[in-house]
Amino acid sequence: MEDQKSKDNIKPTKERIFNVSLELFSQKGFNAVSVREIAREVGIRESSIYNHYKNKEAILDAIIDYFKAELTQSGLPEEETTKLMDQGPEVYFQVGSRVYIEQINTPQMEKIWRLVSIETYHNQKIREFFKKELLEEPITGWENVFRMMMEKKMIKPFNPRTLAYEYFSFALFLFFEYYVLKYDEDFDSFMDMALERMGKHTDFLLEAIKI
Template structure:
């Protein structure tokens, strides 16, 4: 087996195990067994289990920075892609939810962070950053731009962003626990976004629709 491929298989097997039973409960023997190699062979790729976790976090962060809309949006510079209508916002958010739920690495990494946030301070910080701070910052910036452009009425943008995004976070967590409810959640997200726009759009737009 190619050394490079073996290293990646170790990472993938480790992430799968960490996302189900946690870092501490997973042994090097289990990881080696999942890959189909001896423990000695695994140690030729990684010094120890912590080194595997460090490599996983680095890999997940790189993927997050590349693909997550929450990590890279700058509405001041990217106003052409601003979702100015409920339909545009629904399409954008549903696309991100599908990515979060169905990309194997991102889905497993999120589940790992849920388990490890109470045991590993560094992973707790990462969990807060990815699932709260970055998300709230992203939507606060979005709301501010929509207010400036007259799409939404002026109000406290951080509170508005909280009202917009936190129910969606709860529904994503629900899908993690009960995947068969994804169609129901997607419908709820669409209704939620459209109602948000109705509640906060300027009154003049009521008569234009």
């Protein structure tokens, strides 16, 4: 613990403010944390926060921007997506599930997912972010995937939007189960557990729609 604290203390002040803020926001919620508390945990004066961030809202904006960048970075390149698609729907979904879970499965990202789950109900900015980045865009992306699979005669003709909701709704269920209902419980490996359950759900769906 002391070693970790020493490592944190040699990081740039702005990064330490970011990390401490994320830790506190993910534990207590955005509104329950004051700039004074952040400064105290970082070990600096409250006024020093404003040398790096305009206000507490700006710290939240930086966290959201970081989250977006990480999600974008961890997606599959278009060329790799096409190659996977050509190997069949089972391979594509197996890799797709792993990519999704890996996006969640880092300590920093876990804290942000937790923060999003806390704040979605009463924070307008987080709610809009959730709707656009974590619901509408993924649903549209999976709709395009199912449409492509139909064009390649891999699956039966269905409404691709409906299939996208059917597939992605289970991923959202896992998100809420872990980050809201069971966040404090001890998991040997959330990634292994989630991949196994996503795999079973995918097998069930493909069994119904595959040609």
